[in-house]
Amino acid sequence: MVRRSTSSTRARLSVTQLEARDVPAGIVALEAVNLHEVGRSFLYLTGDNHDNHVRVELPTPNQIVVSSDTGLLRYYDDLQGAYVLTAEPLVFVTNVMFHYPLECIVQTGYGDDAVQVSGGFFELLQIDTDNGNDRVDVGIWGQDLRVNTGNGNDSVVLQNCGVTDVPFTGPLDAALILTGSGDDRLALMGVNRFNYLQAFLEQGNDVLAGDATVGSSLSCEAGMLLNGGTGDDRLIAADYFTASLPPIVYLDGFEEVD
Numbered sequence: 595m596v597r598r599s600t601s602s603t604r605a606r607l608s609v610t611q612l613e614a615r616d617v618p619a620g621i622v623a624l625e626a627v628n629l630h631e632v633g634r635s636f637l638y639l640t641g642d643n644h645d646n647h648v649r650v651e652l653p654t655p656n657q658i659v660v661s662s663d664t665g666l667l668r669y670y671d672d673l674q675g676a677y678v679l680t681a682e683p684l685v686f687v688t689n690v691m692f693h694y695p696l697e698c699i700v701q702t703g704y705g706d707d708a709v710q711v712s713g714g715f716f717e718l719l720q721i722d723t724d725n726g727n728d729r730v731d732v733g734i735w736g737q738d739l740r741v742n743t744g745n746g747n748d749s750v751v752l753q754n755c756g757v758t759d760v761p762f763t764g765p766l767d768a769a770l771i772l773t774g775s776g777d778d779r780l781a782l783m784g785v786n787r788f789n790y791l792q793a794f795l796e797q798g799n800d801v802l803a804g805d806a807t808v809g810s811s812l813s814c815e816a817g818m819l820l821n822g823g824t825g826d827d828r829l830i831a832a833d834y835f836t837a838s839l840p841p842i843v844y845l846d847g848f849e850e851v852d
């Protein structure tokens with residue numbers, strides 16, 4: 595009887611330690627699926643409630659580089675049947691032929707997350723960073739861009755979106771940026787070209803910054819809807835947004851314009 599009691603106590607202690615090991619900080623799951631029958635590819639990156647740092651780069655149409663400063667990356671490709679599970683901080687995947695269109699969905703959950711996506715052509719790029727003070731950097735060519743940074747003091751930078759010499763033509767069909775509550779900053783740097791751009795900075799004292807550098811420009815061929823929301827919001831380098839006016843422009847909710 596004495597032995598059973600001791601064993602039971604040890605078992606409970608052991609279970610507590612295992613649970614702690616099963617949820618280390620910064621796990622990121624990556625699933626890349628090539629559906630070669632229909633010629634489409636999907637890329638899913640899922641973070642956790644800790645601080646996830648994720649970068650996705652497509653330097654060439656058949657190469658993808660995914661890296662993370664923290665945690666575990668898993669890669670699965672049903673076209674080649676390859677499965678890689680590694681705790682290395684960098685996963686470099688080559689010779690993977692991604693089909694177009696490519697859809698990429700990044701969901702990093704709570705925590706102070708950093709997501710960077712650059713290069714390549716995306717039919718859909720969707721980034722949700724949820725609550726926490728997050729940073730999102732996007733420089734892509736594509737058709738549908740959706741960024742939602744949730745609550746917290748977030749930073750979103752769009753740099754040279756829709757400008758590329760890859761063999762695809764046409765601007766981003768639609769871009770929708772939501773930064774939620776908190777004091778957020780949205781910056782458009784360099785040359786950006788959209789068909790229709792919508793940004794809602796929502797509650798908090800937010801900043802929308804254009805690029806005052808000579809040669810930078812913004813083109814929105816169908817329309818532009820930029821809303822600072824409630825709070826004391828500031829629009830910096832307004833010329834960047836107003837220099838080339840699209841047919842429809844709504845620029846509202848900015849108490850201070852530089």
Ligand SMILES: [Ca+2]
Pocket residue numbers: 641642643644645646702703704705706707
């Ligand atoms: Ca997270």
Ligand SMILES: [Ca+2]
Pocket residue numbers: 723724725726727728743744745746747748
């Ligand atoms: Ca956030």
Ligand SMILES: [Ca+2]
Pocket residue numbers: 773774775776777778795796797798799800823
């Ligand atoms: Ca806000």
